[in-house]
Amino acid sequence: MASAPSPSSPSSELLLDASGIHAWYGSSHVLHGVDLQIRRGETVGLLGRNGMGKSTLIRTLLGHVAQRDGRITLFGQDCSRARPHEVARLGVAYVPEGRGVFPNLSVRENLVMAARTGRDGRSDWTYERVLATFPRLKERLGNLGAQLSGGEQQMLSIGRALMTHPELIILDEATEGLAPLIVTEIWRVIGQIRASGIATLIVDRDYRKVCNESDRLVVLQKGSLVLAGASAALRGSTELAGYLGV
Numbered sequence: 001m002a003s004a005p006s007p008s009s010p011s012s013e014l015l016l017d018a019s020g021i022h023a024w025y026g027s028s029h030v031l032h033g034v035d036l037q038i039r040r041g042e043t044v045g046l047l048g049r050n051g052m053g054k055s056t057l058i059r060t061l062l063g064h065v066a067q068r069d070g071r072i073t074l075f076g077q078d079c080s081r082a083r084p085h086e087v088a089r090l091g092v093a094y095v096p097e098g099r100g101v102f103p104n105l106s107v108r109e110n111l112v113m114a115a116r117t118g119r120d121g122r123s124d125w126t127y128e129r130v131l132a133t134f135p136r137l138k139e140r141l142g143n144l145g146a147q148l149s150g151g152e153q154q155m156l157s158i159g160r161a162l163m164t165h166p167e168l169i170i171l172d173e174a175t176e177g178l179a180p181l182i183v184t185e186i187w188r189v190i191g192q193i194r195a196s197g198i199a200t201l202i203v204d205r206d207y208r209k210v211c212n213e214s215d216r217l218v219v220l221q222k223g224s225l226v227l228a229g230a231s232a233a234l235r236g237s238t239e240l241a242g243y244l245g246v
C-alpha cells in the first residue's frame with residue numbers, strides 16, 4: 001500500500017500540469033489561458049461565481065471540450081488532445097454532479113464493475129473498505145442505482161471513483177442539492193480521501209468548506225485565473241471575498 005502523505009505536506013510531484021488553457025463553445029470563448037497545477041496528495045479548491053468557467057475547466061482537462069487549446073500534462077504524459085476515456089484510464093476519476101451511476105445496476109454491481117487496480121498496482125480501496133466508508137450503501141447493496149436517493153447516488157458515484165484507485169479525484173459540486181446530513185457525510189468522506197493521500201480538485205458552492213478542506217485555492221473570473229495561493233493565506237481575505245461576491 002502506498003504511504004499516504006500528510007494532507008498539509010503534499011509531495012512536489014506534479015500530477016497535473018496545465019498551462020495556457022483556452023476553451024470555446026462554438027464562437028463563445030470561455031477559458032482564456034488558465035494555468036493549473038496539482039501535486040501528489042494535494043487538495044485544490046476551484047472557486048468562482050456562477051458561470052465563471054469552473055466546470056468548463058474541469059471538462060476541458062478531462063478531454064470533454066473539443067474546442068480547446070493549451071498544454072495538459074497528466075502524470076508526466078501529454079494529454080493536450082487526449083479523449084475522455086484515455087484520461088480516465090490514466091488514473092483520474094471524475095465525480096460529476098448527480099451522475100456517474102448506472103441506474104439499472106445494483107449498488108453492488110455498480111461498485112464491482114468499477115474495480116480496477118491503480119497505475120502503481122495499488123488495490124487498497126477494496127469493496128469492503130468502500131462499504132465501510134459509506135455505511136448507507138452497505139444497507140442498499142441490492143437496490144438499483146435508480147432506486148437510490150440523490151445523496152446515496154452521489155455516495156455511490158464517489159465509491160465507484162475510489163474503486164478505480166485514482167491518483168486524482170475531481171469532485172464537481174458533489175454536495176449540490178443534497179440534504180444537510182448527507183452533505184456533512186460527503187464532506188467527511190472528502191476528508192478521508194484527502195487523508196488517504198489521493199489528490200483532489202474540488203468545486204463546491206460552500207466556499208467556506210472548500211477553503212477549510214483544501215491546501216490551495218484557485219479562483220476563476222470570466223474564464224481567467226485571478227487569484228491562487230495557500231488556503232490558509234486566502235481564507236477570510238477581502239480579495240477572495242471580492243471575487244466570490246460574498
Ligand SMILES: Nc1ncnc2c1ncn2[C@@H]1O[C@H](COP(=O)(O)OP(=O)(O)OP(=O)(O)O)[C@@H](O)[C@H]1O
Nearest residue numbers: 025026028030048049050051052053054055056057
Ligand atoms: N455546453 C455549453 N454550451 C455553451 N455555453 C456553455 C456550455 N456550458 C457552459 N457554457 C457557458 O460557459 C460559461 C462558463 O460556464 P461553466 O459552467 O463552466 O461555469 P461554472 O463556473 O462552472 O458555473 P456554475 O457554478 O454555474 O456551474 C458560462 O457563460 C456558460 O453559460
